[in-house]
Amino acid sequence: xxxxxxxxxxxxxxxxxxxxxxxxxxxxxxxxxxxxxxxxxxxxxxxxxxxxxxxxxxxxxxxxxxxxxxxxxxxxxxxxxxxxxxxxxxxxxxxxxxxxxxxxxxxxxxxxxxxxxxxxxxxxxxxxxxxxxxxxxxxxxxxxxxxxxxxxxxxxxxxxxxxxxxxxxxxxxxxxxxxxxxxxxxxxxxxxxxxxxxxxxxxxx
Amino acid sequence: xxxxxxxxxxxxxxxxxxxxxxxxxxxxxxxxxxxxxxxxxxxxxxxxxxxxxxxxxxxxxxxxxxxxxxxxxxxxxxxxxxxxxxxxxxxxxxxxxxxxxxxxxxxxxxxxxxxxxxxxxxxxxxxxxxxxxxxxxxxxxxxxxxxxxxxxxxxxxxxxxxxxxxxxxxxxxxxxxxxxxxxxxxxxxxxxxxxxxxxxxxxxxxxxxxxxxxxxxxxxxxxxxxxxxxxxxxxxxxxxxx
Amino acid sequence: xxxxxxxxxxxxxxxxxxxxxxxxxxxxxxxxxxxxxxxxxxxxxxxxxxxxxxxxxxxxxxxxxxxxxxxxxxxxxxxxxxxxxxxxxxxxxxxxxxxxxxxxxxxxxxxxxxxxxxxxxxxxxxxxxxxxxxxxxxxxxxxxxxxxxxxxxxxxxxxxxxxxxxxxxxxxxxxxxxxxxxxxxxxxxxxxxxxxxxxxxxxxxxxxxxxxxxxxxxxxxxxxxxxxxxxxxxxxxxxxxxxxxxxxxxxxxxxxx
Numbered sequence: 001x002x003x004x005x006x007x008x009x010x011x012x013x014x015x016x017x018x019x020x021x022x023x024x025x026x027x028x029x030x031x032x033x034x035x036x037x038x039x040x041x042x043x044x045x046x047x048x049x050x051x052x053x054x055x056x057x058x059x060x061x062x063x064x065x066x067x068x069x070x071x072x073x074x075x076x077x078x079x080x081x082x083x084x085x086x087x088x089x090x091x092x093x094x095x096x097x098x099x100x101x102x103x104x105x106x107x108x109x110x111x112x113x114x115x116x117x118x119x120x121x122x123x124x125x126x127x128x129x130x131x132x133x134x135x136x137x138x139x140x141x142x143x144x145x146x147x148x149x150x151x152x153x154x155x156x157x158x159x160x161x162x163x164x165x166x167x168x169x170x171x172x173x174x175x176x177x178x179x180x181x182x183x184x185x186x187x188x189x190x191x192x193x194x195x196x197x198x199x200x201x202x203x204x205x
Numbered sequence: 206x207x208x209x210x211x212x213x214x215x216x217x218x219x220x221x222x223x224x225x226x227x228x229x230x231x232x233x234x235x236x237x238x239x240x241x242x243x244x245x246x247x248x249x250x251x252x253x254x255x256x257x258x259x260x261x262x263x264x265x266x267x268x269x270x271x272x273x274x275x276x277x278x279x280x281x282x283x284x285x286x287x288x289x290x291x292x293x294x295x296x297x298x299x300x301x302x303x304x305x306x307x308x309x310x311x312x313x314x315x316x317x318x319x320x321x322x323x324x325x326x327x328x329x330x331x332x333x334x335x336x337x338x339x340x341x342x343x344x345x346x347x348x349x350x351x352x353x354x355x356x357x358x359x360x361x362x363x364x365x366x367x368x369x370x371x372x373x374x375x376x377x378x379x380x381x382x383x384x385x386x387x388x389x390x391x392x393x394x395x396x397x398x399x400x401x402x403x404x405x406x407x408x409x410x411x412x413x414x415x416x417x418x419x420x421x422x423x424x425x426x427x428x429x430x431x432x433x434x435x436x437x438x439x440x441x442x443x444x445x446x447x
Numbered sequence: 448x449x450x451x452x453x454x455x456x457x458x459x460x461x462x463x464x465x466x467x468x469x470x471x472x473x474x475x476x477x478x479x480x481x482x483x484x485x486x487x488x489x490x491x492x493x494x495x496x497x498x499x500x501x502x503x504x505x506x507x508x509x510x511x512x513x514x515x516x517x518x519x520x521x522x523x524x525x526x527x528x529x530x531x532x533x534x535x536x537x538x539x540x541x542x543x544x545x546x547x548x549x550x551x552x553x554x555x556x557x558x559x560x561x562x563x564x565x566x567x568x569x570x571x572x573x574x575x576x577x578x579x580x581x582x583x584x585x586x587x588x589x590x591x592x593x594x595x596x597x598x599x600x601x602x603x604x605x606x607x608x609x610x611x612x613x614x615x616x617x618x619x620x621x622x623x624x625x626x627x628x629x630x631x632x633x634x635x636x637x638x639x640x641x642x643x644x645x646x647x648x649x650x651x652x653x654x655x656x657x658x659x660x661x662x663x664x665x666x667x668x669x670x671x672x673x674x675x676x677x678x679x680x681x682x683x684x685x686x687x688x689x690x691x692x693x694x695x696x697x698x699x700x701x702x703x704x
Binding site: 240241242243246253255257258259261264282286287288289290291292293294297298329331333335336337338 | 488582586589
Binding site: 005008023031044047048050107108127129183 | 262319356357358361399432435
């Protein structure tokens with residue numbers, strides 16, 4: 001793995017790689033990212049959130065209309081939740097809602113489904129490109145944080161994270177640490193040690 | 206152009222006022238990611254130039270009538286602080302010069318950013334000249350490229366920029382304010398280092414075709430070095446967090 | 448934007464009720480403060496101050512000017528604030544809005560009332576005086592811009608060098624004398640959130656505050672005050688905060704010396 005920057009050549013033949021582009025017979029990175037030569041994968045280290053189908057996001061109700069709700073999903077594009085997708089549930093301005101992206105049409109309307117209101121929690125926002133690290137392989141990282149802090153946590157693909165529970169401050173610190181160190185190796189072990197140290201203190205009181 | 210009676214000797218034995226050779230650029234330092242609220246940022250010192258650049262977006266396009274359904278629109282502001290000059294206190298707010306520079310700088314970035322990835326959005330680029338000593342538009346472009354990369358905005362290249370031209374009868378590079386005021390010609394260039402494509406080109410004063418090509422050569426060499434400093438700055442953000 | 452503010456506001460009020468702040472500070476303490484003086488060589492004086500994540504750069508220029516007709520024997524002090532659009536998504540391009548005008552005027556009043564600068568000493572000749580331009584450049588906005596800007600302005604004034612005036616021209620060459628500064632005005636800004644008083648509100652706390660009070664003090668006097676937002680203060684509260692301002696003022700003055 002190495003850090004590449006925009007315009008840096010990552011393959012001397014044309015290769016289809018996300019976040020890279022082909023010019024002539026070579027392939028170049030278009031972002032600052034981690035590039036793995038072995039599996040020809042480029043993971044951006046920073047960047048905006050652009051929703052795609054099946055993403056689970058944490059939104060905030062921004063406008064209430066007859067047909068449904070406009071939702072802020074920390075993206076340049078607004079989410080829209082049709083009232084008929086909500087069953088009997090109604091939402092108010094400022095409600096925090098977990099929802100799934102059904103589709104994004106060609107004019108970038110983001111249609112949301114399966115809403116669920118999240119109540120009495122805290123919200124933190126991180127860069128959406130770091131979300132895979134917070135979740136970890138097969139959800140391992142997230143499960144570890146949940147187990148150690150006994151918090152209920154919902155991680156939106158959009159980088160907005162909802163946390164509820166007694167040890168929410170510890171969970172928040174662990175997640176911000178992951179965001180800061182997302183590009184480093186051995187992260188799971190370090191977060192594990194961090195959680196042990198923090199929650200150990202709490203139990204020892 | 207300043208009064209001729211005050212004209213200093215710009216070249217003595219092939220060396221310039223500050224001791225540089227004709228093809229030598231001033232020292233450049235760049236730090237990326239120094240602002241808290243912006244999506245991407247960079248602080249650059251280039252000789253006595255001190256410049257802050259920041260990027261917001263892609264975000265919802267305001268005003269709405271600017272919106273393009275096929276690609277992101279780019280807004281660019283180049284501005285000089287009223288205290289940025291060694292001489293008297295300047296006026297704040299846009300003037301004809303800063304408006305023109307904002308336009309030509311914006312066009313540089315419209316070329317390299319993959320704007321078609323973010324239809325209906327806007328990307329705002331802000332370049333604030335805190336202290337100016339010649340070559341601020343080039344230094345500003347160099348800083349803004351780093352801020353864009355720091356924001357994770359997909360683009361073809363880290364654009365680097367430098368001015369070339371003629372002082373004391375010789376072709377040279379990267380003029381300070383004094384050299385610029387009393388030199389014969391000034392040719393600011395922004396270049397995509399990957400393929401040497403020229404993305405900004407302005408000129409005033411006189412140059413022959415031979416001189417112009419010599420100047421291009423100097424610029425292409427310098428841009429390689431500037432690009433290296435830019436990439437290091439973009440990477441450095443991820444190296445100090447162990 | 449406003450909707451998210453509402454969410455943050457509830458979060459802050461909830462914490463304040465539990466006697467906590469978002470960054471776990473005491474109610475009457477500042478975030479970490481750093482001060483760098485003499486950061487720009489193009490100016491006669493400059494300083495970059497950070498309070499937490501807020502950053503203000505101040506540049507001071509001195510020029511010859513024409514005195515105001517009602518004060519023909521006095522120099523000019525002009526303070527201007529720029530809320531740079533790169534500092535916050537809520538700062539927009541265009542002419543100065545009410546926020547930047549209030550910021551500039553509050554900082555100006557503290558310095559002016561404290562007589563930090565003796566304007567009479569800036570008289571050069573008939574119809575000719577020195578003008579001192581203080582430009583407050585907000586680079587990063589995370590709350591309490593008034594204290595950040597006021598501290599930067601005072602720090603910059605303390606290292607300002609006065610150019611010479613010879614043969615009708617301003618000469619900006621060493622050696623130059625330091626501009627004489629007679630007092631050190633500093634401000635302390637408090638927010639009232641859910642009835643409680645906190646010093647140095649960060650941006651999230653500002654979105655939750657009902658009222659804001661800025662108190663400028665020099666070594667001996669209160670030299671300016673400004674209340675902001677909808678809420679009010681009792682005289683007792685004001686008195687309590689004045690006491691805190693004199694205490695904290697001493698610490699702030701030490702930082703800029």
